Amino acid sequence: MTTSAKRAPVRIGVVGLGRLGKRHAMNIAYRVPGAVLAAACSPVDEERTWAREALPEPRIYEEYEALLADRDIDAVWLVTPSSLHAEQIVAALRAGKHVFCEKPLSLDVAECERVLAVAREYPHLQATIGFMRRFDPSYVDAYEKMAAGAIGRPFMIRSQTTDKNDPEGFFVRFAPTSGGIFLDCTVHDIDVARWFFGNARATRVYATGTIALHEGLRECGDVDNGVAVVEFEGGRLAVFYASRTMAHGNDTHSEVIGTAGALAIGHYPRANRVDIYDADGIRNECTPTFFERFEEAFLREAQAFVESVRQRRQKAQVQAGGANLPHDDAQIGATLADALEATRIGRALREALASGQPIAL
Ligand code: NAI
Structure with missing residues (x-):
């Protein structure tokens, strides 16, 4: 060459x-x-x-x-x-x-x-x-702060991936090939948890969910709002929330809690730096989709x-x-190995949702 x-x-x-x-x-x-x-x-x-x-x-x-x-x-x-x-x-x-x-x-x-x-x-x-x-500047910064000891020993992650409601039903059409809300949305939060927990092994998962708006999801066993708990080795815990029905926009954020502090990433997902002052008070527009975020x-x-x-x-x-x-x-x-583990945990969550039982990994 x-x-x-x-x-x-x-x-x-x-x-x-x-x-x-x-x-x-x-x-x-x-x-x-x-x-x-x-x-x-x-x-x-x-x-x-x-x-x-x-x-x-x-x-x-x-x-x-x-x-x-x-x-x-x-x-x-x-x-x-x-x-x-x-x-x-x-x-x-x-x-x-x-x-x-x-x-x-x-x-x-x-x-x-x-x-x-x-x-x-x-x-x-x-x-x-x-x-x-893994390339988002705020997630990277939080990871580096955590790795430098800023919050002591991290033992808990709360993370959510929540989309703005699409009344046209895109998510219903998308559902059959998406793998369901945990493999499609929560898979990001799973990857964040594994990354921040230094590739710790997940040992058991719990999941539940509901259909708040999109009845069409029932046919393929999916939900439009899901909650999950994943236990990792070493007593570490993750709590995840996924939604397709947010009224205000894409509100994706995470929190890493440690023995000496916590880091919150992406809370208050404002679309830009404009504050709107009007008869309803003071507010900001929200990131409309995952892409703007x-x-x-x-x-x-x-x-x-x-x-x-x-x-x-x-x-x-x-x-x-x-x-x-x-x-x-x-x-x-x-x-690829990280991605395999994310799918393994996401599949287990899907199984936990369907069965109503915790799943050991
Ligand atoms: P989409 O349904 O809008 O697009 C799918 C595309 O695949 C369409 O262009 C379709 O024509 C094409 N396609 C279908 N069958 C094909 C085939 N046999 N060969 C070549 N092209 C084919 O779906 P969307 O939302 O763009 O998602 C695509 C992928 O991106 C999914 O795997 C999804 O999980 C992922 N995604 C990731 C996100 C992230 O946050 N990283 C956000 C949104 C989607």
């Missing part, structure tokens, strides 16, 4: 151009140094039309297999239904592509394990799951992925030149 190849841009194909895929595509196309949005793929006509108009001349594919066969793509960026992630990651790795995939890794633990097994065959390829809170995190996550791929190339070049570097598993963000 030449020096120019080493610093050559990472050519990315985005797959899935729905609610979030369009956002990732715009980031990669216009805001990530060292990345080129080389291709976009969607089975939906309107989404391909959007790509032609909004993106800088990517090759457009209707089928994922055709994008994978494109030899001028280095990395695949999957923003597809969660039920497809595992098989699409495996196909990307087998096609020799680095892969970024949105959370969750899979809705099924055995499928997660299969992805990990295949990834071990391709250690030179980056494979990352999109738990973007985590816009910076999505961008940093993409930048880190691209930088990591470039560093891997650099390392490969040094090794090809005869240097014998130690094997380095350094990964950015959540690893």
Whole structure:
């Protein structure tokens, strides 16, 4: 590999151009140094039309297999239904592509394990799951403060992922491929808890839930409001809340409680710094969706992925030149193993919700 190849841009194909895929595509196309949005793929006509108009001349594919066969793509960026992630990651790795995939890794633990097994065959390829809170400046700052001892020994996490109600019923249509509220929403909080608790093992889970508004969720065993408790080894506890029915906006926040203090992240989710003074009093608008809340995190996550791929190339070049570097598993963000554990806990919560019983892990 030449020096120019080493610093050559990472050519990315985005797959899935729905609610979030369009956002990732715009980031990669216009805001990530060292990345080129080389291709976009969607089975939906309107989404391909959007790509032609909004993106800088990517090759457009209707089928994922055709994008994978494109030899001028280095990395695949999957923003597809969660039920497809595992098989699409495996196909990307087998096609020799680095892969970024949105959370969750899979809705099924055995499928997660299969992805990990295949990834071990391709250690030179980056494979990352999109738990973007690991890149959110406030979560990162809280983690660093906790790690520096600011709150003593952390033993409790309270964390919630709550979406603004969508009266059009997007969440009802989305539910059959989402894995349910715990695998779709709480999976983020699970990852935060594991991250802050230093990858502690979860030992038992409890869950309950209710349908406050969206009766259509009953058919696939889902709820629009769920509460969960997860016990971790070492006496550590996490309490999670997930909702699809918030009136005021996306209100996602977390609290880490320790023996000498607590850190709250994202409480009071104001959309911006404007205060509205009117006959109702003084107030702020709220972040409307997850994207406004985590816009910076999505961008940093993409930048880190691209930088990591470039560093891997650099390392490969040094090794090809005869240097014998130690094997380095350094990964950015959540690893496949982290994502597997998040799915394992999320599945257990789903089972606890369905059975009404605690589930030992
Ligand atoms: P969506 O339903 O709006 O978009 C799904 C996209 O996948 C559509 O473009 C659809 O055309 C495409 N698609 C469906 N089947 C396909 C196939 N066989 N090959 C290629 N493309 C296909 O869903 P949304 O909300 O964009 O979610 C997508 C993924 O992103 C999900 O896994 C979800 O969990 C994740 N997500 C993550 C968030 C986060 O906070 N990190 C927030 C929202 C979604």
